[in-house]
Amino acid sequence: MEGQMQVQEIMAILHKWGIHTLGQLAALDKEQLGARLGPEALRMWERANGQSNRVLKLIRPPESFEESFEFEHEIATAEPLLFMLRRFLEQLAVRLSAIYLVAKELTLRITFSNSRQDEPAVAEKQGYERVFKIPQPTNDVDLLFRMLQTHLENFRSEDPIVAVALSAEPIKPAREQFGLFETTLRNPQQLSETLARLTALLGSDRIGTPILEETHRPDAFRMEAFSWAAVESAVPSGETPHALRTAHATAALRRFRPAVTASILRDENKPAHVCSAEIQGKIVEKRGPYLLSGTWWSEKSWARAEWDVQLGAGELVRCHESEGIWKVDGVYD
Amino acid sequence: MSYCELHCCSAFSFLRGGSFPEQLAEVAAELEMPAMALLDRNGVYGAQRFSVAAREHGVRPIVGAELSMEGGSILPVLVENRTGYKNLCELLTQAHLRSEKGKCAVHWDELPEFAEGLVVLFNASLANCRASVSDANPSRRFTETPHKLIDVFGRGNVFVELQRHFIRGEERINRQLIDIALAHRLPLLATNAAQYAKPYGREVLDVFTCIREHTHLDIAGKLLTQNAERHLKSERQMRAIFADLPEAIENTSRLAERLTFSLENLGYEFPEYPVPAGHTMDSFLRTIVWFGAQQRYAAISRKVKRQIEEELALISKLGFPGYFLIV
Numbered sequence: 001m002e003g004q005m006q007v008q009e010i011m012a013i014l015h016k017w018g019i020h021t022l023g024q025l026a027a028l029d030k031e032q033l034g035a036r037l038g039p040e041a042l043r044m045w046e047r048a049n050g051q052s053n054r055v056l057k058l059i060r061p062p063e064s065f066e067e068s069f070e071f072e073h074e075i076a077t078a079e080p081l082l083f084m085l086r087r088f089l090e091q092l093a094v095r096l097s098a099i100y101l102v103a104k105e106l107t108l109r110i111t112f113s114n115s116r117q118d119e120p121a122v123a124e125k126q127g128y129e130r131v132f133k134i135p136q137p138t139n140d141v142d143l144l145f146r147m148l149q150t151h152l153e154n155f156r157s158e159d160p161i162v163a164v165a166l167s168a169e170p171i172k173p174a175r176e177q178f179g180l181f182e183t184t185l186r187n188p189q190q191l192s193e194t195l196a197r198l199t200a201l202l203g204s205d206r207i208g209t210p211i212l213e214e215t216h217r218p219d220a221f222r223m224e225a226f227s228w229a230a231v232e233s234a235v236p237s238g239e240t241p242h243a244l245r246t247a248h249a250t251a252a253l254r255r256f257r258p259a260v261t262a263s264i265l266r267d268e269n270k271p272a273h274v275c276s277a278e279i280q281g282k283i284v285e286k287r288g289p290y291l292l293s294g295t296w297w298s299e300k301s302w303a304r305a306e307w308d309v310q311l312g313a314g315e316l317v318r319c320h321e322s323e324g325i326w327k328v329d330g331v332y333d
Numbered sequence: 334m335s336y337c338e339l340h341c342c343s344a345f346s347f348l349r350g351g352s353f354p355e356q357l358a359e360v361a362a363e364l365e366m367p368a369m370a371l372l373d374r375n376g377v378y379g380a381q382r383f384s385v386a387a388r389e390h391g392v393r394p395i396v397g398a399e400l401s402m403e404g405g406s407i408l409p410v411l412v413e414n415r416t417g418y419k420n421l422c423e424l425l426t427q428a429h430l431r432s433e434k435g436k437c438a439v440h441w442d443e444l445p446e447f448a449e450g451l452v453v454l455f456n457a458s459l460a461n462c463r464a465s466v467s468d469a470n471p472s473r474r475f476t477e478t479p480h481k482l483i484d485v486f487g488r489g490n491v492f493v494e495l496q497r498h499f500i501r502g503e504e505r506i507n508r509q510l511i512d513i514a515l516a517h518r519l520p521l522l523a524t525n526a527a528q529y530a531k532p533y534g535r536e537v538l539d540v541f542t543c544i545r546e547h548t549h550l551d552i553a554g555k556l557l558t559q560n561a562e563r564h565l566k567s568e569r570q571m572r573a574i575f576a577d578l579p580e581a582i583e584n585t586s587r588l589a590e591r592l593t594f595s596l597e598n599l600g601y602e603f604p605e606y607p608v609p610a611g612h613t614m615d616s617f618l619r620t621i622v623w624f625g626a627q628q629r630y631a632a633i634s635r636k637v638k639r640q641i642e643e644e645l646a647l648i649s650k651l652g653f654p655g656y657f658l659i660v
Contacts, residue, residue: 213554214552215554289499290500291500291560292559293561294557296535
């Protein structure tokens with residue numbers, strides 16, 4: 001910017017001097033010009049005399065690996081959609097392979113037409129977007145297509161489809177050399193396909209790796225995306241997994257997941273008899289209540305009163321009451 | 334015998350208490366508590382405000398502090414008399430003077446010098462005081478620390494503090510504490526180690542914890558409290574919680590009766606001014622004043638003489654000669 005300003009200032013001075021053409025500038029004395037107008041004017045004089053040139057810089061626009069298609073007629077079945085997606089995948093695979101890249105992520109965008117009955121002229125477009133992470137980045141069209149097909153098998157929409165787009169996130173292919181005795185996934189593609197099928201069946205929030213949450217809420221966990229690498233490093237050798245450590249563990253608790261709903265008979269506000277699908281009997285000994293509560297600042301606030309009870313048959317059971325509902329958490333070994 | 338809360342901290346325990354001293358005094362009065370002790374962390378910061386508010390509400394205020402000991406444990410101390418208050422203040426001053434702000438720690442070996450007039454509570458926190466006993470074995474530390482406290486403060490001034498907050502695992506520690514009390518013939522003392530006046534104070538305390546730990550509520554996790562049980566509780570509630578240990582409740586009022594110190598009649602004692610042999614501070618001040626007067630007035634009039642005598646008499650009566658000699 002500074003250089004540009006300087007050029008403009010020099011040009012203004014040159015115009016005042018009556019220099020209006022490159023020929024007039026080239027005819028000026030180089031040394032005299034430099035002494036009066038500085039180094040930028042010298043560079044301009046050199047360019048006017050053909051003694052220097054500016055090299056053009058080639059700037060490539062970032063390559064976008066996206067294919068899209070707008071259907072002439074709205075479609076209501078999966079076949080034309082799958083046909084288009086296969087074509088997209090073939091084109092993307094060719095483009096990626098040509099520059100030695102593979103796809104690590106696919107993004108599928110489907111646009112619906114939501115024509116209103118009362119206002120047929122106004123067509124409101126709605127979209128659906130879904131990102132597919134590919135565990136082992138690849139350009140294998142069959143594999144990628146199977147992944148999309150599995151997902152779309154369970155895909156339902158009330159509105160007809162007007163457009164579809166597929167974009168790929170490229171990455172350099174991984175080059176790994178495994179040790180002789182190292183175990184690895186025998187078929188990462190099959191794993192990804194299985195995961196995709198399970199996700200389609202169960203929903204994305206119900207598949208992954210459970211991670212224990214750092215909270216006082218017993219057995220609280222969240223699901224994180226399944227990762228093969230994470231499995232390898234989950235339990236460092238020689239260490240007990242964190243999930244198994246408790247501050248005062250003297251007996252292991254076998255948890256029922258989810259906790260079993262129970263009905264409890266009370267005596268002086270303390271549990272006296274428990275009855276559930278898994279456990280039933282008279283309570284002969286009890287410890288508690290252990291009061292726990294948290295997340296009071298949000299709608300997810302919770303509170304529970306836990307009891308450790310011993311049944312007539314000798315079983316040690318942990319149960320809790322929350323919002324008036326009793327549940328059996330598990331049995332101590 | 335009534336229950337008195339003898340371990341409670343206010344918002345003056347920086348980010349460790351959720352209620353102002355006045356709120357604590359008000360709730361103590363609501364709960365018909367005859368006396369209550371305020372033990373702020375490493376200071377008696379809230380004591381004055383608490384004392385005034387407590388007296389207004391008809392609750393007898395007791396002064397104390399939680400001392401951060403080297404090794405990370407917390408030693409709750411209660412002031413029995415004026416000597417105890419003086420010792421506590423000196424101990425705290427020394428600890429603060431040599432430490433960075435917010436990192437005050439009392440040395441175990443300086444306790445004997447300032448032990449007179451103080452009553453200490455032995456609790457679960459002291460089981461982990463590494464510096465108190467050289468052995469790193471936790472079970473030995475647990476049993477040897479009471480020995481040390483008895484040696485320093487005297488058997489009659491050490492109480493074993495029991496707390497029940499409905500938390501899993503605390504009963505195991507309480508059983509160990511009861512065993513120690515039996516083994517050393519120490520009295521048990523039930524407290525709720527209250528950190529806020531009403532149950533909703535837990536929310537303030539959780540927010541304070543986040544500020545102290547430089548985090549926020551959503552990710553603070555186990556840094557936050559497990560439940561809202563650290564509030565002031567009535568005698569009926571505490572008797573129900575300690576139904577198996579009624580003596581632990583009764584000992585609270587017994588101990589409260591012993592702790593007679595009050596900030597009300599504390600007054601202020603000016604530092605002593607060194608005077609020449611044969612002089613008291615009064616006589617030395619009188620000498621200096623008359624000497625100065627003679628220099629100022631060539632002849633001292635009767636009016637000036639009377640004025641000087643009146644002033645000196647008042648200074649002597651109020652015990653201020655040290656102050657006038659110093660300034």
